[in-house]
Amino acid sequence: MLANREDLGRTSDVYVAFAFAAADVLVEIDAQGETVFAVGAAMALFGRSARGLVGQPFRRIVHPSDLKILDRALDQMGQGERVRNALVRVLRPDGKAVELTLSGYRSPCDPGHILLALGHPGGLPAAANRVVGTQLLDKDSFQAMAAQLIEAAGPDEPYQLSLVELPDLPALHAEEGGGGLSAAFAAELGHRLKTLSVGGDAVGQIDNTRFGVLHDASVSADAISDSISQAAQSALPDAPPISARVATLVLDVADIPPEEAARALTYTLNRFAREAQNGGDLAAMMKDIQPRLSETVRQMNDVRQTVESGNFDLVFQPIVDMWTNIVHHFECLVRFKGNDTLSPYETVTFAEDVGMVGMLDIALLERAIEVMRSPVANTESLRFAVNLSGRSLSDPAVVRRLREILVTTGDLRRRLMFEMTESADILDLKAVNDVIQGIRQLGHEVSIDDFGAGNAAFHYLRALKVDNVKIDGSYIKDAMRSNEDVSFIKAIVQLCSDLGVTTTAEYVEDQETANLLRLLKVRFGQGWYFGKPQRPVGDDIRTAWKTPVLEWRKGLLYFKSGAGVPS
Template sequence: MAAGDIATSREVYVAFAFAAADLLVEVDEDGAIVFAVGAAMALTSKPARALTGQPASAMFIPQDGERIDRALNRMDEGERVRLLLLHTPGGPGRPNKPVALAGYRHPDRPGHRLLALTHAAALEVPEENRTPIGHLLSREDFSVLARRMMDEGSVGADTDQAYQLTMVELPAVEQVRAAAGPVKADEFMAELGDRLKAVSMGGDAAGELGENRYGVIHSPSVTASSIEAALTDLVAAFLPGDQPEPVKSATVALDAAGISSEEATNALLYSLNRFSQGEEVNLHNLAKDVRSRLSDTVGQMREIKEVIDQGRFELVFQPIVDLWTDMVHHFECLVRFPGKSSPFETVTFAENVGIVGNLDMAILNRAINFMRSPLGNNPSLRFAVNLSGRSLSHAPTARRLLSMVAGCPDLRGRMLFELTESAEVDDLPAVNAILQSLRKGGFQVCLDDFGAGSAAFHYLRALEVDHVKIDGAYIKEVRGSNTPTPYLKAIAQLCADLKVGTIAEFVETPETANLLKLLKVRHAQGYLYGKPMQPANIEADPMKGWAVNGLYWQNGLLAYRNQAPQAKPIRFPTVSNG
């Protein structure tokens, strides 16, 4: 076939220009290559003219043969295949080359397919990112590869032929290190890496996911039991005569099995994260719950999405009071789900599976509508809405947030945002830019749970905010005490030096409130001022519904009256310099 024949189809040119292919190939109805042009030598170690007449599968390693056949069948059915991750032989003594394949049915030649191959540089992991001895992928790089394989398996693949992800727990690693000595232990780790990679896709799809925990992406012809047997034999060779702890494994099919690619991928990453974090019962749960297409995780995701889409949640409001004036500064909007005593597990699950952005935006929309309703539409009533760090790290959700806020000029000065740090923020400068857009628009920002977790002080350095909410654990430590802890004093002083407002949560007694005043903490939240509640809807005077639990209206402002006995003044002990 001459190159000019391809030029007869403008659609072909446009498609390949879009693909930015390194190698263009046409394959006939028998699977043979009839035309090839481009960087064939670099990708396949063969010149383009040598590929003509060869089966298309001959360009790739034998382990990829079944996937090539499935991809060609999908093209025959009219489907466009995008970014199929494969490997071409690297030659004697050289590693296999990662490539990405795209293709579709030829628009002008019945039975023919057009393939575009590109060098998949993203699959080439720098040596410094691998484990030093076993040369396995890091958890992050392995997760990226698993996600791409899930994307591939979610479109038209035969579920019985989908690639598998087997997660392996090998507690005997520690026994080998303790019994064999450092040199033998290194030999063990090197052999372990070789054995895991030997059964993996392309010979390089194995990773270390956590302490003594590993992952392997492999063809369906490789079973979890065979992987367990290979590793058991390896341990026995290094611990002869011992009775090491057994190898445990769980296998997940990398296909979507009738669910969306996004759902399947998020469920997979959720399972990987749980496994890598070393949960004691995780493998047992995974073996039961996710072996058949992650159905339980996806089912829970769909349940939460249904709750969000149908608005089957309620907002309750807890007051934050100015300790210096006893005036209500604002209310925090808290979500409650039907049949759930606490929202914590639901919100955390939504964060871990990547759907918390939908939840945050639904709560924000509900809060906006409430602030414009007769119950919430008062200049003195301000409300804080929680935003997960992952929502702000997700560009589409962040854009949606800014768009929604841009439509609320009437709520400037009345709506605040609390950035929760239960999920780590990856790109702090990008998130800070979003926060500054909110602040410039007239919406104050608070950093929630300050002091909890290793990233708290790092957050305060990277994010410009108006307030920080001191984590309740520090407040609980001073209950019944007249002396603040050094940590609480340090946090209060740091915020004062930075001219950042402070809010203390879990304030339950007048004594604690008195102590916080001495530390110059400005605001407080807790059962002393009221539990989360919904105001009574009194049609004749909606604002009366807020006057409960010691709250009352004074000159158009909502104030707090302490109904408990007055606390005795607290004085810090004096320190003698003598």
């Protein structure tokens, strides 16, 4: 396996290099680029023996398209810099290209020689999108990659996240004629940041001046700053110095599962992006980001423990057919024990932000099914709607669990309904629509919640075939005094009517609003006028759902018209 044992003393360098890069193969090349020493699993990596590499130019096995990457890395090493995890492709004898990580530094024994350590990238996930110029991952792709790397990391190999801000870049854009960074500098910056990162590709460009680097503990903030300065000096020798603000975060994740550590990282990156959009800078953000990150982890633990312990209740708010006054169904709403008087909105939104809403949605669905099968609610005339986040419907693991549950709910078809809620844009509407159609084919109606607010807009209705649209309450609350809101409601109702979709109005607080909505041909209403969220009282189905405004008539639950709930 060892080729050319001219100098046994150099084995110390071999071990240093292997420890430095956890390499599969170590190669030493001379000043002319010829391989003078090779050791390791070269046959498995290159399809060539280590002995067969000796005496050959190393460039000969590198993919032609990656020779610039190799030359740039060798140039850095020749100047005394360490290069970590540059991604290059090598060509096997059969012509197949294999991607490898390349690390190295100048030989301490012979400054004219370079020690290269090569290995597999370690199953890094493929990047979906890259930023033109730097060829770094965009924010979403970086989040996905970083999450997978953290989940795969061992407990003794914690990664660190460095947030980088380059405030001088806008001025550099202007000096370059306003057309953006030079191609040379963008490529050099991207290359150097990559070589500092885990696996050679765990770097994201969050926006024009902000970056995220996932790295191990051996990479310091100074090393990142120095690498950026060297990129500028190499590509733009006449440009003014570029200052870099770097802040490194240690994820306080010792007591949470790896997947939740990844979610905490994603939450931090999203906050970094939001601060940038709101005019905040890294210095201001870093004043409280570490304690906030620790608080995020604590809240994540709370959510998980709440779900696992079942420490929550459901309450039920009636949704009334305003054309017949029959209670069409109840929406299932969560209340967390110990916080009965507080709205759970912030907790649910937090669960969405950190990617935990799927486990919460499934727990609420299972609880709702228990209620529907219990003596107090087990009748065809009582129907219930459960909320599912658009993020849950975008998560393959959650969708699998949802399908497993729905296979067992044949007895609840036409009684169990779903409302798709969403506080952030759905990236793959086609995939979500496929899930929705599977739910509908099993006999369960699906609604879009909060239509007209935020991201739940007309392109959702175009892409997602549903049974009902719930008009956002902000339009309903102002309808009595705003002609614009009335026009908007009319437009939604007409569009939905043409598509064969019914409409529901939220926040119906009084009889006047209900009457207006009937004139506008809105079919269903929800709000305190029809009833506040309630729990069934007792176990007798005939009395459990009765309230001052709801009563049973001939086996159906009716709203007493004109007897709205007082505020």
